[in-house]
Amino acid sequence: MRHVSSLTDFRNRRRVALAAGFVLLQLTVIALCIEIRQIPLPRPPDSNRIEQMWREEGSGDWQPVTLPDHRPTAGLTPTVTTYRGAFEWSPGEGETPWAVFVPRFTTTIEIAINGSTIEDTVRDPSNRRPDRNTPVLAPIAESLLTPGTNEVTVRLKVWGPLEGYLDSLYIGPDASMRPAYDLRRTLFGTLPLILAAWQVTFATLLGIIWLNRRHETIYGYLALATVLGVVQHFAGLPHSAVVAGMLGATGPLEAALMLHYVLLLTGRRIRRWHALAFAPGLIILSSAFLMSPDQLRAIFLLFGPPSMGVLIACVWVVLLAAVWQARRHAIYLATIFTAVLSCWMLDILTLNNMMDGERIFIGRPSYSLVLIALGIWLIWRFVQALKEADGFAAALVQKVAEAEDKLRANFAREEERARSEALLAERTRLMRDLHDGLGGQLVSIVALSEQTQPSGQAIGEAARSALKDLRLVIDAMEEMDGDLMLALASWRERIDTQLRAHRMQLNWSIRGPSGLPIFQSLKSWHVIQLIRLMDEVITNAVKHSGGRQVTVTIESVEDALGRPTGRITIEDDGHGYEAPAGHGPIRSGTGRGLLNIRRRAALCDIRLVTETGTTGTRIALTLPAEFPSQAGDGNTGKI
Structure with missing residues (x-):
């Protein structure tokens, strides 16, 4: 008992130490996410920044504003806010192309120089997504610039669930704008596209596995979650309330699918009440059909990002329970989901203007990284399974x-x-x-x-x-290979000599081309019994029939099952004899011979039919298609 108690205490202490190390690791990951979020992205020189802008508040009413600026949204009804500013340009600077750089905006912007439009992001659906962090670099044709003061106009179009946002405006040589733009485009354009392409491949592989292994629903949950992630990436922000509701519901549904995936991954059973995880997404989806755009926006802000954060937190709790059970893979997965949960919390703080720094959302890219991490883990587990299989x-x-x-x-x-x-x-x-x-x-x-x-x-x-x-x-x-005709040929020569000695004639008749078929089961002892049986029949004919001819007929027949077999018929032209066993008196000397004939026929499973009368005796021997393997295996013979 002491040994068991000490072992239990050791395991409990080990679990406590593991849990403490796990919590410390998660706190470290949270701190790293916050620090990474605070890292400033490169911007053009401040000398190119337009400090003073004017915002149109009403019809002809312009108020000074300092960028970045936040604007309220009217739901799916677009609202347009116009900004004006001025910058200086001299002809000597025309040797270097100029451009307008906007690091961040929501939802679309239209840029004009001296009244001529040079960029309208409404043409690019991906730029209309408020969570894309998409920058804009619009080149300015030299013909649009005039020496001295030039006017820049920015029209910010806002719709959707998030408020409008216009970051600082930079105007200057393209060379000073390009490095900041290229880095942002790589981080928020090219990299998400690569992650989305990887998600497509990953979803295809998971779908193939699930279609071939329907009982393993874990692959189906992850495949559907990955497909929804791909849809969210490639879908732009639509103008229709129904489509907007469907797009807004994909996030909570995706998180619910991920929760079910993790439950199965950690060895837990899916209960009926787990279906409540799909409720937020279904509420948003139904609101798109039943409510107004403003109400849909309120429902999304209430059930969208918060429910995703709650579901990811539930995933983290499930993984924490698996860590407490000393499942090492849960540490890896829980750490990843800790990073995702931290990123979503930072996005919520940014959404409510409670986060310092640039207005950048990192929740969606972090979720794509989670899918990659899950893929790496599944591949690793697959390799381990292959090693175990090998x-x-x-x-x-x-x-x-x-x-x-x-x-x-x-x-x-x-x-x-x-x-x-x-x-x-x-x-x-x-x-x-x-x-x-x-x-x-x-x-x-x-x-x-x-x-x-x-x-x-x-x-x-x-x-x-x-x-x-x-x-x-x-x-x-002698080896006959089942050919009984060889033994019968030798028997014919011997019997012919015996019959001539008694002044009797042998008539030999073979019906068919080969007489008898090949018997694969024929053994030497079968041949001996058959020859002795036939010898006994000939001896009876010589001694008791009183006839002058003996006819032997050999022919091929089929048994009741249609198998090929043979029949040997021996008949004489004597006066016959009566059969024993209640059929009248036996002629002297025939009883013993008939008993021997029956016994030998039964040993070889030969069907024996005896017909006798005043015109002679006829004995028909129907051979079996399969001879018995041992003496006594056959039937008793039928007379």
């Missing part, structure tokens, strides 16, 4: 090789055992055949030779029978 495959190959070696050794032993058993079975069968056939005949010869007055004729007949059995065993041992 290791498992290598171990499996090694185990399979070991199993193959064992199976090969077992197979060799089984093969040797099977060979030994086959040799033993063949030896036993051969001994039984010799004992039952040749052995009995030799015993008869010995008994006849030991009689007081041995009969040479009886001894000769017994010797011939022994020789016949020996030849039968030898013929059956």
Whole structure:
């Protein structure tokens, strides 16, 4: 018990230390985000700045104003504010092109020099987004400038949920404006475009994975969140309230999808009440159809950015719980979401004019960086899974090789055992055949030779029978490859000689081109049993039929299953005999022979049909399509 208690205390202390280090890391990340947000971006020299501007308050009413200037918005109804200013230009400065530089504005601006328009950002939909931080550099044609004082007019068009904003105005040589413009364009134009292109690729890969693995919904949540991020990047600020509401709802919906993704990533189950995370986005979306533009703006400011911050905070809490459970990957992901949450909080402070410095929004770019970080982590996990799969495959190959070696050794032993058993079975069968056939005949010869007055004729007949059995065993041992016709050809020669000795004629008939099909399951002991069966039939015909002809017919037939097989029919022209088993008296000497015929037919699963009458006896042997593998496997035979 003491050991268990000490182990529990150690784990608790370790978790507390890990949590403390984690919190310190997150505070460091928050501080870094604030410091990065405070880093001033380069601007042209102050000598090029237009310090004094005039803003039109009403019809012909101009009031002095110092830029940057904030203007209220009228929702989706555009409001236009006009600014005027003056700058000096001399002809000697015409060798260097001049330009107008505006670091930041919301939502679109139109710039005119001496009444001639040189730039209108309404033509570029991406510049109409209030969260893009897009700068403008408008070259001034020399023909528009006059020596001395020149007038610059800026018309600021404002609509959407955010207030209007016009940053400081710089007019001077293009060379002094270009470095600040190029840096801002790279940070707020080119880099977001690269991140959006990466998001498209990432969403495509995730969608393919999810479509092929529907049960892993984690990929579906992340794919949908990535798609919404791409839509937010490429969609400009529309004039329609419905489309504006749909665009405004993508942010909260995207954060809700990310929350579900993180829940699954940390091993938690999705509950029904988790669907409430989609409520802010759905409220904004429904407001676009049901409310006025001003009400839609109020709903967005109430449920849009705040709900996104709350949902990202919920994601952070879930990851913090995973960190407490000592899941190291949660530290990495939580740190990233801490950075995103910090950026969104800074954006909210900037939106409410509570943040010093330039009016720049960094929440959206930071979220794109989160998706990249998630992609890097997923790729890393995928590589780790591949390494584990490779290791498992290598171990499996090694185990399979070991199993193959064992199976090969077992197979060799089984093969040797099977060979030994086959040799033993063949030896036993051969001994039984010799004992039952040749052995009995030799015993008869010995008994006849030991009689007081041995009969040479009886001894000769017994010797011939022994020789016949020996030849039968030898013929059956030859390799026939299932061709029973080879054994029947040898049997025909021997039987023909036997019948001629008794003044009987053999009629041999083969129906069909080959007589009998090839029997793949035919063994030597099948041949011996069949030949002895047929010998018994011929012996009965010679001894008991009283006929003069024996006809053997060989033909190919099909069994009940349509498989090829054969039939051997032996018939004589004698006076016949009556079958046993209740069918009348048995002619002397036939009972034993019929019993042997039935027994041998049953051993080989041969169907036996006997027909006898005053015109002769007919015995039909229908061979099986598959001979039994062992003696006794067959049926009892049918008569």
